[in-house]
Amino acid sequence: MQKILVIGGSRYFGKHLVSLLRDAGDEVTVLNRGSADPPPGVGRLVADRDDERRLLAALAGRTFDTVVDQVCYTPHQAAVARRVFAGRTERYVMTSTMEVYDPAPPTPEARAYAEGKRRAEAVLGGAGEGGSPFGFTAVRTAHVLGGGPQEFTGRLAHYVGRIAAGTPVDVHAAPYATSFVHHHEIARFLQWTAGQSFTGAVDAASHGALDVLGLCALVAERIGRPARLRTVEPGAPASPFSFDRAYALDNSRATGLGYSFGRVADWLPGAIGEAADALAP
Numbered sequence: 001m002q003k004i005l006v007i008g009g010s011r012y013f014g015k016h017l018v019s020l021l022r023d024a025g026d027e028v029t030v031l032n033r034g035s036a037d038p039p040p041g042v043g044r045l046v047a048d049r050d051d052e053r054r055l056l057a058a059l060a061g062r063t064f065d066t067v068v069d070q071v072c073y074t075p076h077q078a079a080v081a082r083r084v085f086a087g088r089t090e091r092y093v094m095t096s097t098m099e100v101y102d103p104a105p106p107t108p109e110a111r112a113y114a115e116g117k118r119r120a121e122a123v124l125g126g127a128g129e130g131g132s133p134f135g136f137t138a139v140r141t142a143h144v145l146g147g148g149p150q151e152f153t154g155r156l157a158h159y160v161g162r163i164a165a166g167t168p169v170d171v172h173a174a175p176y177a178t179s180f181v182h183h184h185e186i187a188r189f190l191q192w193t194a195g196q197s198f199t200g201a202v203d204a205a206s207h208g209a210l211d212v213l214g215l216c217a218l219v220a221e222r223i224g225r226p227a228r229l230r231t232v233e234p235g236a237p238a239s240p241f242s243f244d245r246a247y248a249l250d251n252s253r254a255t256g257l258g259y260s261f262g263r264v265a266d267w268l269p270g271a272i273g274e275a276a277d278a279l280a281p
Contacts, residue, residue: 008070086133142179142205148274
């Protein structure tokens with residue numbers, strides 16, 4: 001049994017992660033700002049992670065085997081966590097994102113988000129500061145899908161809604177494939193990672209990259225209507241998951257460490273069905 005603190009963990013795959021850890025027999029505590037109650041059998045601490053004094057007060061003398069940080073977005077947040085959890089945990093796992101490699105499309109908002117994540121990883125990893133005070137791992141996730149209304153970004157619902165309505169989907173002339181992961185699978189991967197000892201960055205993605213044309217074909221099959229596609233000019237905005245350059249993850253490090261991912265083809269039709277059911281009148 002491990003003592004595990006999950007920072008965030010109040011929505012989407014974070015909620016599933018907390019339940020998985022609890023059901024595996026770990027002593028789980030959730031830290032958030034009080035926005036949502038944890039599931040039964042899970043402890044709770046209330047604090048704003050940006051307020052170092054209140055965070056220290058909430059933690060008091062607690063220590064943990066592993067901290068899983070679901071909501072670290074900036075180097076400031078990372079610096080606070082580095083100071084607060086030094087000597088308080090042996091392992092720190094940060095949920096990061098594939099956008100750290102080079103966001104696509106490269107909008108100002110996407111670039112700022114990616115830069116914040118990159119710098120947060122560097123701070124927690126100890127770059128330029130004599131090393132990290134704990135074993136640090138950054139889990140860089142593929143695009144997370146599934147769960148119908150739980151998938152709060154609405155990206156899969158974008159395709160389901162447009163194809164069902166006969167509205168054109170904007171795509172690039174020759175779109176590249178990208179990587180996806182089911183919301184339950186990324187929760188399972190984070191649970192597994194929490195119990196491992198490896199450090200550094202690791203990519204988390206289901207096997208089988210898919211381009212936007214393949215995604216539209218699967219949605220059209222589920223909806224029972226053909227997808228109308230509209231090709232955008234080079235450099236023009238397109239629908240989510242349409243990329244004009246290579247944008248897929250390499251999960252070989254994770255698989256080499258012993259984790260077995262599923263295949264996109266096995267779970268994506270079900271996720272599309274969930275999105276369609278959520279949009280049904």
